[in-house]
Amino acid sequence: MPELTRMTWREVRSAARTAIAVLPIGSQEQHAGHLPMGTDTMLAEAVTDRALERLGGEPAVVRLPALPFGHSPHHLFAAAVSLRAATLRAVLADVLDSLATSGFRRVLLVNGHGGNDEIMRLAVKEYALRADVALGACSYFSLGEHSGSPGHAGHYETSLMLAAHADLVRPPEPRPEVVPPPLFAEPPYPGLTAERHGEWARVGGSTDDATGATAEGGAGLLENRVTALAGAIRAFDAATRATHAEGEA
Numbered sequence: 001m002p003e004l005t006r007m008t009w010r011e012v013r014s015a016a017r018t019a020i021a022v023l024p025i026g027s028q029e030q031h032a033g034h035l036p037m038g039t040d041t042m043l044a045e046a047v048t049d050r051a052l053e054r055l056g057g058e059p060a061v062v063r064l065p066a067l068p069f070g071h072s073p074h075h076l077f078a079a080a081v082s083l084r085a086a087t088l089r090a091v092l093a094d095v096l097d098s099l100a101t102s103g104f105r106r107v108l109l110v111n112g113h114g115g116n117d118e119i120m121r122l123a124v125k126e127y128a129l130r131a132d133v134a135l136g137a138c139s140y141f142s143l144g145e146h147s148g149s150p151g152h153a154g155h156y157e158t159s160l161m162l163a164a165h166a167d168l169v170r171p172p173e174p175r176p177e178v179v180p181p182p183l184f185a186e187p188p189y190p191g192l193t194a195e196r197h198g199e200w201a202r203v204g205g206s207t208d209d210a211t212g213a214t215a216e217g218g219a220g221l222l223e224n225r226v227t228a229l230a231g232a233i234r235a236f237d238a239a240t241r242a243t244h245a246e247g248e249a
Contacts, residue, residue, distance in 0.1 A: 001052050004064045012062070016103030019060040020237060023095065024048045025120060027070035027113040030078035032153035032206040034172040035161055037079065041068045043157065044112025046164040046222065047140040051229040059237035062104075067091070070116040077201040085119050092123035100131050106240050108136040108233065114150070117142075134240035136232075144228035151185070154208035156221065163218030172210035178203045 002015060026041025036042070045066050052061055072082040083091065092109070099107055111120050117139050124137040141150040150156040154175075161169050183194040185207045 001049070001057075002060075002062045004062050007062070013103050015060065015062050016099075016105075019062045019104070020106045020108055020233070021062050021064060021099050021104045022048060022052070022108050022110060022233070023064040024066040025070060025109055025111045025113070025116055026066055026068055027072050027080070027082075027115065028068060029070075029072040029075035029080035029082070029113075030153075030205050031157065032172065032204065032210070034170040034210065035153050035158060036165075036168045037081075038068065039153070039157055039161060040070065040113040041066050042165055042168075043160050044110055044140060046160075047112075047225045047229055048110050050222070050226040051233060054226060054230045055233060059233065059241070061233070064095075067095075070113045071119055072113070072115055074115065074200050075205070077198075078205055088116065088119050089123050089126075092120060093127055096123070096127045096133070096135065097131070100133050105132070106134045106136075106236075108236055109138070110229065111137070111139040112141075114139070114152070134236075134243070136236045138229070138232055140225050140229055143225070143232050151207035153206035154210050155213050158210040158213035159215075159218035159221055160225075161218070162213055162215040163222045166215055172213070174211050175204065175206055175209040182207075 002019070004012060004021075007015070024041070024044040026038065026044045028037045028041070030037065031039045048063065052063060055061070069081055069083050071085050071088050072080040076082060096107060109120050109124065111117055121137045124135040127133070128135050158169065158172060182199040182203050183196045184199060187194045
């Protein structure tokens with residue numbers, strides 16, 4: 001798998017004529033008492049790398065180093081390294097501009113943190129208005145028909161981390177029932193986004209109980225997400241190859 005960090009500039013220029021640049025995006029933020037700060041970054045990398053291995057070089061891809069910081073002000077009550085929304089948007093615009101200047105005409109962003117999702121998609125939409133490029137953006141957990149809500153530091157993420165980085169997972173403690181339930185986890189009406197001050201601290205930094213998570217269950221979730229991302233990359237390639245690959249832009 002070609003990695004930008006390990007390539008020379010001539011190799012990058014040559015690859016850019018046909019390859020899709022793939023950028024994982026994560027965060028550094030609290031994940032309750034049992035998961036590491038870099039959980040979102042590590043899971044975005046794990047799903048991305050396994051998907052690229054499965055593709056076996058077709059389509060051609062250049063994997064960028066993951067962006068380890070995201071928009072996480074809601075986790076600063078415990079610990080986080082957070083970028084302002086405008087900062088993350090500007091960083092992504094600069095990265096996209098750099099890649100386009102270096103010759104890439106197709107870029108795919110793969111996100112691992114919910115707080116980045118809207119910002120990442122807006123950055124892609126805005127940059128495609130300014131440059132002759134084809135851009136894609138996705139969160140690995142929301143791809144495909146069998147996507148599920150990942151929650152935060154609960155069963156889903158803990159299971160994935162047990163499959164991908166078991167050595168970094170501490171024993172989770174049972175999560176007490178929270179009354180009333182937080183609005184971000186259970187909105188009062190379908191399609192309505194609702195936020196209430198202090199909710200993340202009130203629920204202890206997680207959305208659901210993680211004590212039932214297993215490495216076996218995580219392996220199945222990971223396989224599902226890898227399959228979905230590999231399919232998304234193939235679809236993005238098929239939709240953009242004719243106009244933005246092989247220097248035809």
